[in-house]
Amino acid sequence: MTWNLIIPVKGLHLAKSRLRRQLDGVADLALAFALDTLAAAQESRAVQRIILVSNDARMRAAAPRGVLIVDDPGTGLNPAVAAGLRRAGPGPAAVVTADLPGVRAADLDRVLAAAGPLGRAMVTDHSGRGTTLLAGRAPDLDPKFGPGSRQRHEGSGHTVLDVPPSSPLRWDVDELTDLTFLLRRGVGAHTARAVAARGVPAA
Numbered sequence: 001m002t003w004n005l006i007i008p009v010k011g012l013h014l015a016k017s018r019l020r021r022q023l024d025g026v027a028d029l030a031l032a033f034a035l036d037t038l039a040a041a042q043e044s045r046a047v048q049r050i051i052l053v054s055n056d057a058r059m060r061a062a063a064p065r066g067v068l069i070v071d072d073p074g075t076g077l078n079p080a081v082a083a084g085l086r087r088a089g090p091g092p093a094a095v096v097t098a099d100l101p102g103v104r105a106a107d108l109d110r111v112l113a114a115a116g117p118l119g120r121a122m123v124t125d126h127s128g129r130g131t132t133l134l135a136g137r138a139p140d141l142d143p144k145f146g147p148g149s150r151q152r153h154e155g156s157g158h159t160v161l162d163v164p165p166s167s168p169l170r171w172d173v174d175e176l177t178d179l180t181f182l183l184r185r186g187v188g189a190h191t192a193r194a195v196a197a198r199g200v201p202a203a
Contacts, residue, residue, distance in 0.1 A: 001046070001112075001116045002046060002047065002048035002092070003047055003094050003112055003135070004047075004048060004050075004088035004092065004093045004094070004138065005041050005044075005049070005094050005096060005108075006051045006053060006081060006084030006085060006088060006093065006096075007034070007037060007050065007095075007096055007097075007098050008052075008053040008077055008081055008095070008097075008098065009030075009034050009052065009053070009054040009059050009098045010054070010056070010077070011055065011056045012027040012030050012031055012059060013027055015027065019174065019175055019176060019179070022175065022176040023198070025197075025198050027058075028198075029173075029179075029191070029194050029195070029198070030098075030099070031058060031059060031062060031194075032101065032191040032194035033101045033173060034059060034098040034099070035062060035064075035188070036100070036101045036102075036103070036187065036188025036191050037097075037099070037101070037103055038050065038052070038067060038098075039064070039188055039189075039190070040103045040107070040188070041096070042064060042066070042105075043104075044105040044108040044109055044112070046112040047112075049068060049088070050066070050067045050068065051067075051068045051070055051084045051088055052067050052068065052069050052070065053069075053070045053071075053072050053080045053081070053083055053084040055071060055072040055074060068087065070084055070087045071083070077146065078143045078146070081143040081145065082143065085138045085139060085141055085143075086138075086139070088138045090137070090138055090139065092116070092135075092137055092138075093135070093137065093138035094112060094115070094133060094135040094136075095133065095134045095135075095145075096108075096133045097131075097133070097145075097172050099173045099174075100132060100173075101168075101179075101182060101187040101188050101190075101191035102171055102182040102186060102188070103168045104168065107167060107168060107169045108169070111123055111135075111161055111163060112135060114161050114162075115135035115161060118136075118159050119137075119140070119157065119159075120135070120136040120141065120142070120153075120156070120157050120158040121135045121136065121159045121160075122150070122153045122154075122158040122159070122161065123160075123169055123170060124150045124160055124170065125170055126165055126170045126171050126172075129148055129149075129151075130147070130148070130150060131145060131149040131153050132170060132172050133169060134153065136158070142156045142157075144156065166185075168182065168185065168186075179195075183195060
């Protein structure tokens with residue numbers, strides 16, 4: 001089974017509000033996180049097509065060749081995801097957040113293989129309260145991203161996949177502690193360069 005993968009990215013100047021209070025140059029970091037997430041998706045054998053939902057000019061210009069770009073309605077994360085799902089059309093579809101700089105193609109391959117037999121599936125973030133990946137069949141997916149999204153997604157029938165807490169697929173970056181954890185474990189090339197340019201501490 002191969003999947004359409006939707007990756008929503010809001011305006012980089014607004015991204016990572018909590019991290020923005022701790023670091024300068026967060027727009028550059030948010031772009032790097034998204035590019036590393038996209039790179040892992042492009043290398044994944046399970047991903048047939050990548051749909052980037054974004055109105056950010058810099059993000060759209062930097063998107064790798066072959067990525068389908070869809071306009072963001074501009075009314076929040078869930079409407080953006082819905083726009084990507086509409087463009088995907090019927091069939092296996094997954095949504096992944098764009099702030100997973102440590103994720104690798106193998107991580108996506110394993111999780112999507114596990115999600116395949118299930119009607120709706122999800123991966124929680126490392127806190128256990130949020131969601132980093134949602135999988136099912138378009139248009140049946142029911143995105144409810146935002147604070148506390150795990151509970152809402154479980155309530156609408158998404159099965160929580162058994163993904164180890166240390167998996168980079170569970171480590172989205174909201175705060176500096178998240179980023180420093182991932183720097184110790186390994187991040188993608190775009191994030192590594194962005195971090196080196198800013199002197200972000202790895203410990």
